[in-house]
Amino acid sequence: MKWLLVAIIAVCNTFGDVLNTAGMKRQGEVEDLRPWTMLQMIKRILRNPLVLAGFGALAVSFFALLSLLSITTVSFAVPATAVSYLLETLLAKYILGEDVRWRRWAAATLVAFGVVLLSF
């Protein structure tokens, strides 16, 4: 049960972030950081199915995390976070078409191991 929840957290977190990125790229770059522009961005997000699906996936991941925390300790959730970094980089390359070269792979790997060490 624990590992099933860890898998759900990792997968939903990954898909949530990938869907949010795809949705925001489709919506177009936020050109400036004024509050009015941000408000317009939020209004468009409410009609953006990719970002809404991303929120849904992140919500599932959040509730799976709450369930996991209710049956075990925080350190058990760490592998899910660490795996998400690598899984998201993989999908960023193959689904979002980002140019992921050795520096970004190395960065994601270092962060994943770093997150595990931080939990000690």
Place this chain on the structure above:
Amino acid sequence: METFVQPAADVKVENRSGGRKTQILVILVIVTNVFGNIFLSRGMHDVGRIVSASPLDYVRAFADPWTAFGIAILAIWMISDLALLSRADLSFVLPVTASAYVLVALLGHFLLHDHISFARWMGILLITGGVILAEETPARTTTGPPEHLIPRHRR
């Protein structure tokens, strides 16, 4: 931090002010993440342990000013994170914003005198290395949205 840009053939090279806006968003995402979580955990500490299936108990927790303030800051984090993802690659944003972990650990150490074990120092070092490596790549390597994710009639 100056971004080292490696232009590839079909890569849009960011202009100076565009790059600066992306960097402001990166900093905003990191700072709001750190302080939102600090205030939220302070608030939840005041509220006490909630083991309940009733949503009302969670709503009651929002009445605590620290919790409410933490949630407000995390809302700004969510909005700035989405704005950042509209401008930068996910594979850039993920490792760069992981510096929030480092900031939380260091703030805990210097402000709250939390003990940092050798393993945790190594973790901080690895994450910092990852942040520096990712910072050396261009923030965005794609020109538009991924084509296959757009409905045909909108292309």
